[in-house]
Amino acid sequence: MNNMIAAIESARMAAGLSQRALADRTGISQATLSRILSGERAAKMPEVILISDALGCTVSQLTGSAVADRVTCAARSVNGADMDAMRQRLLHFMEIDAYLDDHAIPAA
Amino acid sequence: MSSAEQQAKAAAEQFREKHQLGVQPLGDLVALIEQTTGHDVAVLDAMPDAHGLTMRDPARGRVFIGVARTPHPMRQRSTLAHELAHVVFDDQIEDLAVRGWEETRADAFARHLLIPLGGLEAVLDDGDHANEGVLSAVVQRYLVSPAMAAIALRDVGAISQATVDVWRSLSTRHLATRFGWSDFYATLQEDSNRLRAPQALVSRAVAGYAAGVLSAQAVATLRGVPVDTVVAELAEIGIIPQSVDAEDFEIDELPQIDLDLSDLEEGGASS
Numbered sequence: 447m448n449n450m451i452a453a454i455e456s457a458r459m460a461a462g463l464s465q466r467a468l469a470d471r472t473g474i475s476q477a478t479l480s481r482i483l484s485g486e487r488a489a490k491m492p493e494v495i496l497i498s499d500a501l502g503c504t505v506s507q508l509t510g511s512a513v514a515d516r517v518t519c520a521a522r523s524v525n526g527a528d529m530d531a532m533r534q535r536l537l538h539f540m541e542i543d544a545y546l547d548d549h550a551i552p553a554a
Numbered sequence: 555m556s557s558a559e560q561q562a563k564a565a566a567e568q569f570r571e572k573h574q575l576g577v578q579p580l581g582d583l584v585a586l587i588e589q590t591t592g593h594d595v596a597v598l599d600a601m602p603d604a605h606g607l608t609m610r611d612p613a614r615g616r617v618f619i620g621v622a623r624t625p626h627p628m629r630q631r632s633t634l635a636h637e638l639a640h641v642v643f644d645d646q647i648e649d650l651a652v653r654g655w656e657e658t659r660a661d662a663f664a665r666h667l668l669i670p671l672g673g674l675e676a677v678l679d680d681g682d683h684a685n686e687g688v689l690s691a692v693v694q695r696y697l698v699s700p701a702m703a704a705i706a707l708r709d710v711g712a713i714s715q716a717t718v719d720v721w722r723s724l725s726t727r728h729l730a731t732r733f734g735w736s737d738f739y740a741t742l743q744e745d746s747n748r749l750r751a752p753q754a755l756v757s758r759a760v761a762g763y764a765a766g767v768l769s770a771q772a773v774a775t776l777r778g779v780p781v782d783t784v785v786a787e788l789a790e791i792g793i794i795p796q797s798v799d800a801e802d803f804e805i806d807e808l809p810q811i812d813l814d815l816s817d818l819e820e821g822g823a824s825s
Contacts, residue, residue, distance in 0.1 A: 459599070461775045502771030502781075513611060520608045520640035520656070529607055532600045536609040536618045539596065539752055542768075542776060543616055546758050549767040553758060 450494075450508050451483055456534035457501040471500040507541040514541075558655060562662030565642055569667060577673030579696045583634040584750060591641055593617040594752030595634070606633040608640045617641060618752060627739075627746035628699040628726050635664035669696045669706045684712040689721055690733040697742070700724040751777045760788065766796040 458468055465483065469476040474493055481487040489497065489508075498505045506513070514537055519529075570576065573590045580586055584595045593616075600622035607620045619637045624630050639645075639660035674692065678684070684707050692703045704721040707713045713721075730739035759776055762768035770788075774781040788794070 457775055460778045461771065462778070462780060499769070500771065502769055502773070502775035512613075516613055517609050517611050519610070520637075520645045529600075532598055532607045532620045532622070533609070535596070535598050535600075536607060536620045539594065539618045539755055539776070540609060540611055540616065542759060542772060543618075543755055544611070544614065546762050546768070547614065549762065549765070551758055551762045551765060551767065553754065 448485060449510055449514070450489065451485055452530065452534055453503070453508050453537070454483065454497060454501065456531065457503045457507075457538060460535065460538070461501050463501070468497070468500055472496040503538060504541050504545050507538060511541065513537070513544050556658075558659040559662045561643075562639070562659050563666045565639070566663050566666035567670070569638075569642060570670060577670045577676065579673075580668060583631050583638075587619065587634060587638050587641075588753060591617070591638070592754075593619060593641060594754050595619045595621070595750070596752040597621055597623045597630075597746075597748065597750035599623060599749065605629070606637045608637045618755075623747050623749055625743045625747045626726075627742035628693070628697060628702075630746040631668060631697055632661075632664050632699065632702065635667045636660045638667070639663035665698075665702050665705060668698050669702060671706060671710050674706050675710050678707075678710065678712055684717075686721070686724075686729070687733060688712070689724070690729040690735075693726060693729055694733075694735055694738070700726060700729060749778055760793065763788065763795055764793050770795075 458465075463471070465479060466476060468474075469479045472479070472493070474482075474496060478487070478493075482489045482493065494508050495505055498508050504511075517537065517540060519533065569590075584597065587593065587595050596618065598620050600620075602622070602624075605622055608617060609620070610617045619634070619641070621630055621633045621637065637660075640656070642663065643656065643659065645656040645660070669692070674696075677692075677695065678688070689700060689703055689707065692698075692707065693700055696703065698706075701722045704713065704718040708715060708718045726739065727736070730736045756773070756776055759768055759773045763770060763773050770785045771781045773788075774784040777784065
């Protein structure tokens with residue numbers, strides 16, 4: 447799964463939206479959305495913007511960003527568990543946090 | 555005592571001293587970590603084996619700690635304390651699937667933080683040979699796994715290594731049921747199995763929403779709740795987004811834009 451699909455799916459789960467609900471909200475047809483999410487077809491920029499809007503994440507989180515490239519992780523898991531779901535969620539927090547920095551929203 | 559163990563013990567004692575935690579049992583670890591470190595903690599839906607993850611943005615000095623929601627409260631507490639160790643020691647690990655020396659040290663830190671030997675000695679009767687009733691009381695008091703409690707009891711000389719090996723396999727549920735605190739245990743389980751959004755970030759996101767720079771959906775996705783709930787809740791306490799209207803800006807307040815259009819001209823001529 448490429449990064450964009452992983453980021454979309456993580457935000458979609460957190461937002462509690464089905465693929466159908468996401469299609470409705472973005473106006474992208476279910477067939478097209480399904481092809482994007484299965485990796486068959488790359489999302490075009492206007493679609494990325496619609497999706498990020500509907501999911502409440504930043505465009506840069508979906509397209510790959512400086513934040514994602516520079517963060518470092520330390521983890522506790524057993525059996526070498528796949529940490530990707532958790533990593534995506536924390537990355538989402540980081541992106542929103544960086545976005546709020548950019549818009550000069552002060553720390554609470 | 556290995557050096558990882560020694561470092562962990564010293565750091566845990568130092569942490570308790572710095573934050574004036576004495577040798578008492580620690581309550582809500584999520585709030586404790588948020589208040590002592592200023593970092594956000596979230597309880598997330600995750601794969602059963604993915605216990606915890608600490609993510610750091612070196613450019614902005616921000617840290618987010620995620621732990622999995624689970625019906626095993628003692629394990630979640632130990633994971634939280636373990637992740638705190640990574641923050642305290644400033645650990646950065648490249649390969650998430652391999653357990654290195656830092657992991658051993660973080661495990662030891664968690665044990666010393668959650669169940670300080672000084673505090674444990676004080677609650678045990680002198681020269682008492684600990685039985686399973688004592689183990690249950692220690693588990694319930696410090697909210698740690700029977701295995702972790704047994705190691706601490708061994709370290710203060712109350713039980714032998716052989717007893718640790720036997721008690722290690724006892725579950726918290728077993729002790730809670732046998733010694734009459736299963737209701738309390740059920741409450742702990744409900745708490746540890748609930749999702750929790752990162753508090754400071756959500757608070758800041760609400761400020762962003764009020765300022766009109768963040769959508770209601772963004773707040774909803776952070777919290778993992780439906781967008782209508784967010785809008786209704788915030789409207790109820792009088793928070794509605796400020797509109798950023800183009801008419802709010804005077805034309806002479808806008809920044810000067812220096813556009814270099816020479817490429818266009820030359821491009822038109824040469825191609």
